[in-house]
Amino acid sequence: MGMSVLAGSAVMSLTLIWPSVIVFGSYDLADDDDQTIEPQLPDEEPSFQTKLTAYGLTTDSETSYTARLLLVSMIPFLFLQFPNIINSASVTRVLILIALVISLSFFVANIVYQIFQPWIQNRWFDYLRQKYVKNKLLKLLSTNGKANVKLIKELYKELDNNHDGKVTNAELKTLLLGIQVQADGELSQGLVDRIVDQLDVTGDEFIQEDEFVRVLTKWLQDARKSLSKNDYNPLSFFTKPQANADEEQQEALIPKETTNDAQGSVWDYLEALALVLIGIVVAVLIARPLIITIATFATEAHIPQFFIPYFVIPCMISLPRLLSIIASANQKTQRAASLTLSQIYSGMFMSSMSSLSTFLVTVYIKDVPWDVSAQVLVVFVICVVMGIFTSTRTVFPLWTGFVGYLFYPISILMLYLLTAVWGW
Template sequence: MGMNVLAGSAVLSLTLIWPSVIAFGSYDLAEDDDTILPQITGEEPSFIKKLTAYGVTTDSETSYTARIMLVSMIPFLILQLPKIINVTTVTREIVLLTLILTSAFFIGYAVYQMFQPWIQNRRFDYIRQKFVKNKLLKLLSTNGKANVQLIKDLHKKLDKNHDGKVTHAELKTLVLGIQLQAEGELSDDLVERIIDQFDFSGDKCIQEDEFVRILTKWLQEARRSLSKNDYNPLSFFKKSQEGVDEEQQQPLIPKNKNLNDEGLVWEYLKALALVLFGTLVTALVALPLIMNVSGFATDANIPSFLIPYVIIPCAINIPRLLSTINSASQKTQRAASLTLSQIYSGVFMSNMSSLTTFLLTVYIRDLPWDVSAEVLVVLIICGVMGVFTSTRIVFPLWTGYTGYLLYPISLLMLYLLTAVWGWS
């Protein structure tokens, strides 16, 4: 069941969520290329022309995350060796080798982020952009400029003792109240990093000018992402918005956050405790989950194939799909890059954690098993999408629609391999 869900989730992430970034985040590529003449104002290109003239561009870090995901394909390739060399069963030696390699990748990825936290920083930027886009645009005035007076009024409301200063605790109330992070619990570290952006002087208080300055920058960046030439598959539901051309700004979030050794160790220990707790919960609910899923499929007369490959992955990933569409709709290179990086990082972690748990169980209990069909499909889909993203930074609109076509193709492959040809 775990390997079935793993295959279904990986396929869904790369053939439904990934293409949604291109389809809903597409804009006129001429805006990113000075050698291409932009469309004349008022001229609406045909759908066929949009397939090549519209799309998204990404940065080099997005290609790096795709390459990291490609590394996770090595254990899957090793597991596929018995089919390649025509051996009927997977030997314990291959299981042990794959388990060691998968665990090493999983631990190495975590350690790498400790010393090279650029992936975490991109996660922070991803959340901040969604926060500004969704929560703060109401602070814009009718002419698209930051409403300074409204921002000052907000500062006064936060200033409980009316001394002209907002403490970190008071600002934290605002950040928590507007629910900065759309997915999951808002971490204290993330709150502190947001708060640090306002405190330019470092006096642990936010002056009014500091508050106005940083919010104005964030609003300008969010406003710049809106363009009248943007293409959106749902554009017929809403009116287009005019954009404001402004000069590029430096990143608002620092690349590193210095923590003292004691705080750093405590954060890692807390993270490890959460991982162990999650593993324990998974072990406790695994058997009831399998029994209930099987019973549900039988009572509802649903083909058993659809449960682990479609229904469970969709239930898990639909919120991510909606969040991805919302983020990609900012229609900027930065938004597309951060969103795609999130997808590839998530697939890597899902592949390694699920495969480690599965192989550990199989090796300890010496269980017979054959998931070569799932392994092959994950290899093909992750390999194709990983190589594709790691070798280019421009994704025309047609690549998004092509990605959507891979979803039914991958499900058909799984069905033929498992139900027709009896691989599993």
């Protein structure tokens, strides 16, 4: 059951969530070469057939790197295919041990690498900044598509509580809370420090007015470049254009003083550890009843047992993530698309290595028979195909998203044939 959930989640990420990034994040690829800030209306709306090739998105080289990491993580899955070829109990046990060592090594190595080279976290900060500049500041600090320098200066004066011509971390935090730069309302000191580093051009640990105006104007210009009236929106029939923010909305940007303090890093770690322990306890308590219930339901409903853990459970798990991914893709920028796809691949790397390691530890220690060759093969095929595709290109036309959707029913058919027809 666990391997079926792993297979279903991995395949769903690459064949439903991955294509959604392309479909909902597509824009006119010609806009990449357009350095003007103001979007231009086309003379006539291009046909859907034209959009399939002329629209799409681009990614950066780091996205290709994460896709290659996913390809590397398929090595232990490859070793688990050999027991079907070599029908020997002793050889199978050795192969399981090799796959276990490799998966555990990859899992630990990735954690250590991210500690010393936290480029994924850095990319996440850049995306967070870009996302909220576009969603919040762009509407409130722009007039006719251009940065409202006067309003930016007024905002700076409001932030400078002691009127010494310098904005401190605490004063900047007031702004960040005011624009809700984090959904949960809490700000870590690390995030504030990162934003200060970008605003503090001179490196004196204070933000001068000219630095504030210059950097914020550049952020607004970068965000404005991502806007295009030629964006492809598959749900455009159901959406309405939003009106520009008025002066009252702009005045509302200047936040009131707040006394909320972020939790210390020690408490953050303790809270995270407590949540992990609670999750483990819940998983232990419901694992066996869940397996029995799924098997009984599948028998009574006359459907293959793999269908529920492969489709239903991953669907419930992935639905909130899919909605979040669509919202991120709607930013329609190379940075947003690159980071979103990177998160999909890096998240799959960690989840597949941790889940596979847990499964192999149980199988090896207890020396129990296992029959998940079909699930392992489906994961291997889909991940290799999609990993190679993403690692070898940085331009994704709109048609690639629709082709990606087709791989999901193909994966279900493949798993059905392997399990129900060919008896894997």
